[in-house]
Amino acid sequence: MLTKDQFATIVMTIFVWGFAGALFGALFAALYQVLGLLGLSGWHPLVIAAAAAAMTTSAFYSAMPVALVGAMAGVLASIGYLIATGQEVELTAIVTVAGAVGIIAGGFYAWVVKGGGRPLAETLTGLIAGLLAGGSLALAFSLTGSQIGMFALAAGVVALVGTFFQISERWLVTVSAGWLPGALSAPVVAGLIASVVGASIWILGGTTSALTDANARDTIHHVVNYIPPGLLGGLLGGVVTGILLELFGFHIEEHPE
Template identity: 45%
Template sequence: MAAQESARDRATTMALALVVWGLAGAVFGAIFVAVQQVLIAFHFTGWQPLIVGTCIAAMTTSALYSAMTVALVGAGAGVLASIGYLVGAGQQVELPMLAGLTVGMGVISGALFKLGPHHNARALGVTLTGLLAGTSAGLAMAILLSLSPQPIAPAVIAAGIVALVGTLFEFNQAWLIDMSRGRLATLFGAPLVAGLTAAVVGISVWIMVGSGANLDLPTKERILSFVNDVPAGLMGGLIGGLVSALLLKALGCRIEDYADI
């Protein structure tokens, strides 16, 4: 009976890990493709859209995965700030103003929300882990794409980046979280992370609502066309998250230990 319960517990833990990592990968893939395509629409070229998109997606997803409370505080502040701005601005939706307002509201909300020093430091630590993993994975993928003789589909790129980021995140988060326990991290961790997630919300709102304002028609069309690539990024990220979860569990990693669920 004990052996059966142990096997059942392991199966439940494995299933939960696959669900969480699959969802995290899907979110990562969607954010990555969206940010990358928007940067391309604004004439960023070469490695810049790939690496910047990977870093933003990695930092945001890391916060949602391992510091969900802080991330949700920032996301909620971003939604409220965006609604208030849209009500007041009408048709004149300016990205710098919207982004600045959402960041400010996120920072204030993160500072006012009493999470305690541990949560503040953890939020900063996991976000820095996401930055490190995203930068490394983005550079690796940029090199791979430059060496590939054929174009690689967005879904495959998203799957590969998610798998790389997930693996690097798992192997680096412990020491980065331990390093992020100083006074500055405990004071500013939650405000900075909440500001980041609020900014992502604000940019998303601008893409959906205000990207046509004060932009030339070709740029507007390029921004709106990225919607066609988001499902591919989402599916690729889902597959990458599942693959990395299976690989890490096979290596004996307790990937569920750092999930804030």
């Protein structure tokens, strides 16, 4: 019979890891397809998409206040960009504008709320976990010659990233947070999140914009079609991985100081 505390822990684990996995899976699926359409092939889309999605998700998972500042800055900057350009959505421009505003907002946050280098340390830990996960899967696919769908791919990447992140976080964040410059930590993380938000608005805005040509609309629709299976796969992978890690003693409420 489960106690009240055990039940609450299970529910919290499912919620946190499910949300993080779904966010990761949707972002990973979109990035993976965009990179493929940009001409990257082989292991490059898998590793780059896994690393970028892991950085973003780890920021939300472990540095929520800074991530929210970056997300808000990205939304406001993207809206301002759309108003100024008359709904013409260009990926490079909107990402640059959103990232710049995110850096400024993150700098203001760092000035108001004095903190150390932990947000950046957590994000870099996510980057390392993403590189390891993407590289491991790319190597496995290369050796076996197998291919899997986006649902299974997202679930597998989330499981590996979550495992690598939780195992390495306890010592890697503790070591790196002390020497990473606190003044740059929040601006860099907020700028990263704002850039991701800008890219997301490019995908959504490009899908509905009347000014987008037919080829561009088809391309964006192709990307969007892969987001639902990526989201669901990430959700499943996150929930299963979170429960297993909880059973092995890696608790979500434990973070290095």
